[in-house]
Amino acid sequence: MAAEQQGTNRMEREVELLWGLDQPEPRRGPKPKLSREAVVAAAVALADAEGLEAVSMQRVAKELGYTTMSLYRYVDSKEDMLVLMSDAGMDAEPPAPRGDGDWRAGVEEWVRGAVDLYRRHPWSVHLPLSGPPSGPNGLRWMEAGLRELTHSGLDAGSALRMLMMLSAALRDTLRIELEMERAARAGGETMADTERGYGRGLRRVVTEEAFPTIDLLLRSDVFGELAPEEYGGAGGPADDIDFAIRRLLDGVEVYVERQRAAGRSAGKGE
Amino acid sequence: MAAEQQGTNRMEREVELLWGLDQPEPRRGPKPKLSREAVVAAAVALADAEGLEAVSMQRVAKELGYTTMSLYRYVDSKEDMLVLMSDAGMDAEPPAPRGDGDWRAGVEEWVRGAVDLYRRHPWSVHLPLSGPPSGPNGLRWMEAGLRELTHSGLDAGSALRMLMMLSAALRDTLRIELEMERAARAGGETMADTERGYGRGLRRVVTEEAFPTIDLLLRSDVFGELAPEEYGGAGGPADDIDFAIRRLLDGVEVYVERQRAAGRSAGKGE
DNA sequence: TAGATCTGTGTATTACTTACACAGTAACGT
DNA sequence: ACGTTACTGTGTAAGTAATACACAGATCTA
Known part of the structure; x- marks a missing residue:
């Protein structure tokens, strides 16, 4: 962390962070048992399983079997971790080029x-x-x-x-x-319930005078209040x-x- | 708060909240010195001035000259307050209908x-x-x-x-x-600096082989690295x-x- | 082998949301 | 008028969070 980078700019620093250009490899001291990738992977797994609000530094650390503060050896701040998660989450190859010109x-x-x-x-x-x-x-x-x-x-x-x-x-x-x-x-x-609830809620406040077009939508049952369950x-x-x-x-x-x-x-x- | 509403549904409850349908007016006790509107208005003003991350219950209360917990008489939770802010923030009339058919x-x-x-x-x-x-x-x-x-x-x-x-x-x-x-x-x-920084950062990691189209963009100076300050x-x-x-x-x-x-x-x- | 450097830990600080009990106040029923 | 009831704003405390800092131990360099 805290490398000798002179990345003046926020965007430039973000590129460095995301491409790991800011990690000088240590020459002394104990071998790191974790890694930036491991930390981010644990955070992603946790977010997948329990949502983003479950992702606290303490929780990620516990998931890895380390103390909270150990994470800060690999990541400068939670904010940085979130930035790293954003790229790590795009973990699928984009579609390959097509042969036809479509x-x-x-x-x-x-x-x-x-x-x-x-x-x-x-x-x-x-x-x-x-x-x-x-x-x-x-x-x-x-x-x-x-x-x-x-x-x-x-x-x-x-x-x-x-x-x-x-x-x-x-x-x-x-x-x-x-x-x-x-x-x-x-x-x-x-989801059909929720959508119906939205329609039902709107009906209570939407009048034809104030909201003619929305009223039209409600009348044509766009929010599926009358629709089947599927x-x-x-x-x-x-x-x-x-x-x-x-x-x-x-x-x-x-x-x-x-x-x-x-x-x-x-x-x-x- | 905590009205006798039977709003089963989340969306329905949100409509009630936003239209104030859940506020039974009190029949006894001291006159409320604040109001839901006042709380939300203070929160909006604070967010305008210092950003959303400055909006804590404590801070909003201080701004109003009351204790933190007093806000909870007017708003069930911070989450509700944010929902109310979202509508309160749209505080301008949408454009009126035009005469021509354009x-x-x-x-x-x-x-x-x-x-x-x-x-x-x-x-x-x-x-x-x-x-x-x-x-x-x-x-x-x-x-x-x-x-x-x-x-x-x-x-x-x-x-x-x-x-x-x-x-x-x-x-x-x-x-x-x-x-x-x-x-x-x-x-x-x-902003021009920031954009330039983005371009500069990308240049460090973008190769023509891996990212031909992005490379093209960089070559044509889309991110204004060479552009004037305006x-x-x-x-x-x-x-x-x-x-x-x-x-x-x-x-x-x-x-x-x-x-x-x-x-x-x-x-x-x- | 001494010194420099790095790791993971423990502790403490600060800030946040919110539950709960309480003291005082205003209207209602008698 | 007056007790009862419902409501207000307050104080306190619990629980969780991010993170600064100092430290013990590990590992490499000279």
Whole structure:
């Protein structure tokens, strides 16, 4: 820890942390019995099993069979540990490049992969993180997403902007969905129950005058108060995301076509 | 507090909380000197001034000139207080309906309004919240967004899905941006510094073989390592969001046209 | 083998949420 | 008017958390 790095900048320091560039290997003293990876792995396992709020330094240490303070030999602070967890949680290979040129399918595959990742580590959407991906895993996923998006004909800069929006939308959508699932489970309800409860709650405060469109939604039973018990099928959250993403990809398509039609001379203006 | 409500459901209880439906007015005893609104307002003011991490029950109480425990007469838990803050923070009227039928301008106006809201209360993106809007302010914004989106010709259900994606994307994008701004300020850097630091950090770990597209981005100086000091102009975050949103709206447009062309008989399938 | 360096531990500090009992106050029923 | 009841804000204490600091012992270097 506390290396001789001159990483002036916060982002630069984060890169160093995530790539282990700040760990000078010790030349003397006892062999370390733990490692940064072991600590982070234990934290990830704990978060997987009991959620992010179970992850305290004391608890992680106990899980490893060491004292609380021993962790601080491997990690400067809990905050750093969380940063490391964020990259460690992206522990799956992003989809490989496709043979055909179907970039839309490529992007959708990427999205499915990302959703799987979040579902595997639901705590990761709650990390108090603050920046674009910097770690090895994060950059791998970023690279894969950019690759698919540029195949649409988008220039790299625009692809980056679309990917940022897409990731943001995914992450926050899943945050809400996963949190609702957890709350439902905790209360012994099904997700359909929860959704119905939302509808029932809204009905008590939504009037046609004040909220005409929401009122319309309630009348058309969008929140499934009258729906059967099954959940996750058509109309489930996965479908919701898919629909919105398809519109986004439509938009990319017409943009690229329009650019191409304009003889790619007009620059990047709308 | 602890009303006689039978709100079985978590979402239902949240609606009750946010609309004050759970507060039976006391018939005896001393007049309450505080109120739920006062507590929440103090918490919001504190968060505005010093960030969400400064908001502890002790600190809010001190700000009000009361003891910590007095707050619990007005709020069941800190978690409830945060939920109340989330709605209280949306303290601006959403844009009014436009005269002309320009739904795209309407949506973009809505987005600008939402961004202003987040900028005014930067802490709100860090609230550990978990669900669609339920409070008076949240529903007002939701209604306004749905109104604009349905003007595109989208049915209410699809408009809801698009709005969810849009809000999610906005929220998470701003979360990252605001957090980077804060970190930059805290470290005495400018945002341009931070962005440059990101680029510099990436350069240390990104190879053309492993990350060809990211490498391309670095070569084209997307992260402004060579750029002048000004920030927030063209290429700034606001522009990034705008670009992505315009693609999204393009997508909505072609979808609506396609539906219309299909004689609106084929239902909601792609 | 002496000295420098590193590890894991124990202890203490500070801050946080919240349960609980209590003293005082205002309205209600008689 | 007056006791009863319901409610207020307070004080105290329990339990958990992050982490600074000093130390005993281990291991390498000279």
